[in-house]
Amino acid sequence: MKKKILAVLSVFILLFSISYSKTAPDFSVKDENGKVVTKDDLKGKPTFLIFWGVLCHSCREEMPILNRLYKKYGKDINFFAVVLGTKDIERIKQVKKEWKFDIPVLIGNGDMMYNYKIIGTPMIVVLDRETGIYKRLIGPQSEEKLEKIIKSLL
Template sequence: MKKIILLLFVLFNLSYAELKAPDFQLKDEDGKIVKLSDLKNDVVLITFWATTCHSCKKELPELQSKLYPIYKDKVKFYAIVIDTDNVSKIKQVKKEWGFSFPVLIGNYEVMEKYRIIGTPITYIIGKDNKIVKIFIGPQDINKFKEALEKALKS
């Protein structure tokens, strides 16, 4: 039932501030395990992406150049790749596209939990591990700033 409610909120962009972000445990590109539950008390930006996504190729470098320098000490940034687990390819794409924040290697379970139906999809998660905002598709960078500021204030 929770999955259906989350999907409806995602599809209709309703208020989801009371929904807790699903926990996950994923490896980063260096083999380190990252758990969302360990990031409690942090604001987290998670963007789901694919190496073949043209919108992601534009958006990830924008996140890197326009948000990361401002928020890197206040927000945890993660890019969850969903179409490969090839670490060499991931590092190559990061270099080519021009972003440096950590990449987590996604799997079917996390895609199902977060209802990933395409890329990019970005979640802003508050310090209480509740979803502040979900962005489907490419967005204006100022929308991310507004959501991050809201999350940092609560």
């Protein structure tokens, strides 16, 4: 019982510590086309970093919602689906086709996962225009909640 309580407290401390960071951690990863994307590339527009996995059932259910928002707000907000657990570009493209989403994919890595304190998927880290952490969303989210966050950033 004590181990469970300590584990839960550790997760809350972890989340609390990043929630009040002013600036998101730096990163430099490749996108699905081999282009390098860095945190500095995101400045000027709010950003949704959507952490997901090809075997994540909840991610599959949430991606159509995020794709609708990407199509509606993609000119004003950066959307990136950061895949974790695979670097296989063909597999990623196959999943994008099967799940029917167009959001650009970044190939996440262990450093990015650690630095952004990703504890599972799906998870969304919302950045403001200056790449400060605005919100962290754990688990699947409703379209209404996500749209409300988007409107608060515009």
